[in-house]
Amino acid sequence: MSELKTQPTKASVEKFINQVPDEARREDCRQVARIMEEITGEEPTMWGPSIVGFGTYHYKYASGREGDWPIAAFSPRKQDLTLYLLPGFTEQADLMKQLGKHRTGKSCLYIKRLSDVHLPTLKKLIRESVKRMRKITKQPAKSHF
Secondary structure (H helix, E strand, C coil): CCCCCCCECCCCHHHHHHCCCCHHHHHHHHHHHHHHHHHHCCCEEEECCCEEEECCEEEECCCCCEEEECCEEEEECCCCEEEEECCCCHHHHHHHHHHECCEECCCEEEECCHHHECHHHHHHHHHHHHHHHHHHHCCCCCCCC
């Protein structure tokens, strides 16, 4: 079985964020990093060359494939600021309606700018995602909810 390509690294999160070309996107990254660090109680870690992750959990699929992934993460992609929130958004339909301008994938929340979304709702989505992942993975909370 092949190893997951995206692994935690020793690279500097601050240096990575400082290299984001767009100044507004850089500031959005700093703000999302502060929010995720506060909610998870975890220090940010680079996962691969472009994902900033907080905390970790181990998963194992029925196929036998297994690995580790951050409890919460984000990446400043070219088109959007991508937030990785597990295990998805189906249980948060009401919050998603209140969030503002966004798109979603299975576990990805895509936003152009933080100013496009209702920040208290975004914080609540992140908080609920972290709570659900910690419950699923039976990990203790490290932050204040």
